[in-house]
Amino acid sequence: SQQGEEDPQALSIQEGENATMNCSYKTSINNLQWYRQNSGRGLVHLILIRSNEREKHSGRLRVTLDTSKKSSSLLITASRAADTASYFCATDETGGAQKLVFGQGTRLTINP
Amino acid sequence: NAGVTQTPKFRVLKTGQSMTLLCAQDMNHEYMYWYRQDPGMGLRLIHYSVGEGTTAKGEVPDGYNVSRLKKQNFLLGLESAAPSQTSVYFCASRRPGTGRFYNEQFFGPGTRLTVL
Incomplete structure (x- = not known):
């Protein structure tokens, strides 16, 4: 089952x-x-935010987590053509086995 | 370090044939995973391993078998391939850590498998 649902x-x-x-x-x-x-490539890890964190930054990336709404957002600032890719969120469920559950992804296209 | 490598990169099988996909990692990671990725479906976990000699079923294990005889290798086998197994297969590994100490996964480049 898909845990995460990405939008758009x-x-x-x-x-x-x-x-x-x-x-x-x-x-x-x-x-x-x-x-x-x-x-055509494998997935590359961008950023991890823990359940007790609300916001995290890494370069041009900003991630927020709202556990009360069970939602997260990824912001990429000052986008570049090289940011064109699919972006997936993945969750590690409490009490679950040692595995991640991935969403279906957002396909991002940066137009020059 | 090569990271996570997968062989082969591409393969075409006929229905009923068998094959083995090899995943190797040189990061001394305990945990290894096999996923399949289909259009619009994201990644779905097939099997995983939390250490040498141990394996467990994931979300979509039917039609696949795995073995982890050596810490650095994780093999995925298809005993009798079916067209529904046409997909891109990804292997991943990570260091131990649970709960809030869960670590990121490192992915291989993928194997594109077509079953006719």
Whole structure:
């Protein structure tokens, strides 16, 4: 079953603009992670936010987590053509086995 | 370090044939995972292993078997391939850590499998 649901499924913006992607999940979690996948490649870890954190930054990335709403958002500021990729959220459920549950992803396209 | 590697990169099988996908990691990670990725479905967990000699079922284990005889290798087998197993297969590994100390997964480049 898919734990995370990303919104929107696809996003197209101009280079330099900010991109925001959202993820909702259903059960209690220990942490939430965001991954990027370039076309035809494997996933690359971007950032991890723990359940007791509300916001985290890494370079041009900003992640928020609202455990009361069971949602997270990924903001990419000053987007670049190289940011074109699919972005997935993944959750590690409390009490669950040692595995992540991935959402279906947001396809981000940055237009030059 | 090569990280996580997968062989082969591409494969075409006929229905009923068998094959083994190899995943290798040189990061001394305890945990390893096999996923499949289908269009619009995200990643779904097939099997995983929390250590040498141990394996467990994931979300979609039917039609697959796995083995973890060596810590650095995790094999995924298809005994009798079916067209429904046409997919891109990804292997991943990570260091131990649970709960709030869960660590990120490192992914291989994927194996694109087509079953005719």
